[in-house]
Amino acid sequence: MQAYSPIGVFDSGFGGLTILKEITALLPEYDYIYLGDNARSPYGTRSFETVYEYTLQSVKWFFDQNCPLVIIACNTASAKALRKIQEEFLPQDYSEKRVLGIVRPTSEVIGDYSNTKKIGIMATPGTVQSDSYKIEVNKFFPEVKVVQEACPMWVALVENNEHESKGADYFVKKHIHGLLKQDKNIDTVLLACTHYPLLKAKIEEFMPVGITVVSQGKIVADSLADYLKRHPEIESKLSQKNRRTFYTTEDTQKFDRQASLFYGQYVESKYVKL
Template identity: 60%
Template structure:
């Protein structure tokens, strides 16, 4: 029997497979501090980047369902892999049955919408996880809006591990940052804009900018997603009315609380209290 979802207003849900979504949440809270938020990290089963479409969809749907049960009417998938592999299926197949009035939004579309105004050469590069690159979500979304833009992608399989193991500032990290940037740019010398298609990557931004050739713009997602959400809520007052505004943020993880608290400090400049849940 289908469980009845809460109908009273509730927080905005933010989901990620790990910690990277905290970089998105941080920018959203800067732009929209008045709202309440629930952050859910499926840290016990991360990373999603190497998993199949079916498993990413299954795990993401479990998380979205849980956030709906917690009272969220709007959920942001602050995870490129989940946005690439699960968002469309959830929007088309699951929401109509669960509750057509609820919404699930991703991070790829808001990022792509801005690209047309940034690139001059019309040649764009994507640095992301293997799963996001393999899904071809970025080229597909870019070509829908800007058919003239050429897109090349490069998977950076070690970057997430380096960030989560607190090696973002380590000397050895320079080698892997330089390596993937060079591999991407070797595919197309006319690239003038590079999208960081993983929410962990802004933590590596100082090193990325150090090794990125001059004249190439690096695009991180946080502010773009935050601006897009602000615009969305202004355009949809009926959804805005379903989002509570107490300025609070609650954190949940599927991993051990201590591990989340310790790692979260890499992504947020504040101490957090987290509860463990099972999906």
């Protein structure tokens, strides 16, 4: 009987559930553990050092749960912590484990969405500050111009269930204007925060006609499926009993109420202290 060896999916809070939703829809056979570090969220305004410390603690926790593979389903953590974890932490003690992020798989394909080769990134201040998307997109699409707009209020709107309210209109329109003021020829906008898919309908409502708004979930799910095909040495370690387990570092009742918004179905979580 195969040991319990789930795929770990990590986020600073709820947003990674939009990624997990797409992953489990495409790859339902595997076991998954989700961890939301809600007690210390948001990560978007924290320093590189703090984000790395928090993310590393969570990765170690996943490894203690016997996860051969961890997906950092948080743009800020992917931007600020992933490379150091991959290059410095894993080779020392966990060379048989893998930690993947969501910035690179998105960057590998986003250029294909644009005809004008002008792409806008809407993200948290931390992701924008890191310049990770500019750097990664230009590796794969050097001809593409990337402009960025930090949207610091959007996560709060979603987590306070105000994303469909009239009160959200001001902040959505403000940042769309801020982005397009940088380059009026943008034809593709990437929502580079896993909370933002819940705002997608409102963003599309105020976005000018002809601009495609892209969220990451399906892109990341497709990338993971491809990764597992190319890395049978990792795929063979994963248990396949279709199990889902959810953990939070905050109040479980609060987490469960909010999580269903992001995951699309009822969630019952467990508390963990990191």
